[in-house]
Amino acid sequence: MSPTKARCGLLVVAVMAALGGSVAVAQNLDQGKPAPKLFAEGCASCHRSARGLAKGRFRLTLYLFLQKHYSSGSSSAWALASYLESIDSGKRVASKPAATTGASRPRFRPPAPVPAR
Template sequence: MSPIKARCGLLVVALIVALGGSVAVAQNLDQGKPATKLFAESCASCHRSPRGLAKGRFHLTLYLFLQKHYSSGSSSAWALTSYLESIDSGKRVAAKPAAKTGAARSRLLRPPAPVPAR
């Protein structure tokens, strides 16, 4: 092998290493975000609320649709799917009822006013 061919070969190998050596690593920007924030960032621009978005859909098909079209990864698609289904199935945590004041409590205990005669 001649020295010119060896140098050309070495140059080609050096170019391949230089161009292929620095591989970019993708970063999942949605990782660790709660489902409510994921909905607010990706869905709220078109949908006012999450109610009804999962109604009548199978869990797997909703997950696959969200993964393909709206989320950056499988974990965020799964979180969105679970969130949307929890909203539509009524599994949400109910808010604590407000403490009733004395006036409000007495209105509840009092019978309604009689209907005036005509």
């Protein structure tokens, strides 16, 4: 084997060893955090309240915007978009189902009958 081929082979082995070394893995620091905490840590410095931020926007477009510009991952962007939409629509997602005790009564009464003329 000639010395130039040996050097070339050694160079190839060195490059492969350098590239095949330890690989850095990115870590999502927002994963698993509830949406109100995500808002408090990332958005509250510029926005006083979450109310009105999602008004007139579809959840998908809000999600895509947050994913591209503000969140560190797709799951946190979706959680934040859902949270902002729930604030503006007045929906509150209960964390635990309500416990029923005794006989369950309907929450709303039916409307009163219309008087006959």
